[in-house]
């Protein structure tokens with residue numbers, strides 16, 4: 001269904017980004033896999049992507065760095081000539097109460113999440129000219145609800161979701177749809193910072209109406225849907241994929 005389309009997925013070497021890259025590849029899209037430091041994982045994802053018979057390409061780039069973002073999209077243009085799908089997924093941050101966040105923590109999270117999405121969307125725009133462009137940002141329910149120690153990430157995701165709405169209005173007339181997928185807890189390596197991770201995830205599972213924790217593939221499926229023609233009239237929305245967990249908060 002996405003045959004012949006070119007996708008960029010940031011932070012696609014592992015976790016949710018990897019699942020998104022594989023889902024888009026399974027649908028026929030060529031996939032540019034961005035990673036930051038973990039080259040081995042990214043190479044593994046690349047091998048899995050190409051097993052679907054599509055083209056894959058690895059680009060190391062730090063989403064906190066505007067020059068590296070520009071280089072990523074220059075490389076996409078040189079190699080593929082254009083772009084159809086952008087998924088802004090890369091993430092890093094700190095789990096701390098708001099009272100313990102430093103200016104450095106704040107800038108790190110704002111730069112990695114909303115600023116990276118803004119700069120990626122700007123750089124992707126000329127590459128999507130004359131195509132049916134789709135942009136999807138990966139957010140988290142911590143933007144709307146409070147999660148212990150998630151103040152900085154929650155604020156960054158809140159800005160990301162607001163930006164999604166503005167981009168949807170500005171880029172819509174240019175043929176580009178912009179949306180976000182907001183996930184509940186997904187057991188990826190991002191949780192390793194928390195000592196009590198097992199107990200926390202078990203508690204979330206118990207309170208989730210769907211009866212289990214969200215998987216990377218659950219998020220990837222909705223990103224795929226938003227990239228396809230069925231989602232044409234969905235614009236600037238934040239689709240929550242949390243098994244109903246946030247209803248219980």
Ligand SMILES: NC(=O)c1ccc[n+]([C@@H]2O[C@H](COP(=O)([O-])OP(=O)(O)OC[C@H]3O[C@@H](n4cnc5c(N)ncnc54)[C@H](OP(=O)(O)O)[C@@H]3O)[C@@H](O)[C@H]2O)c1
Pocket residue numbers: 010011012013014015016017034035036037038039041061062063064088089090091092112138139140141182183184185186187188189190191
């Ligand atoms: N896990 C959850 O519970 C959860 C819930 C809701 C939403 N989300 C969102 O889902 C997305 C993916 O999360 P995840 O759990 O899959 O994270 P993860 O397992 O920690 O993986 C993060 C990915 O982002 C990349 N990355 C980190 N910093 C980067 C940078 N500065 N530049 C480029 N790439 C960078 C990493 O690359 P390397 O491998 O090279 O380090 C890795 O591929 C994030 O936007 C996150 O906020 C996660």
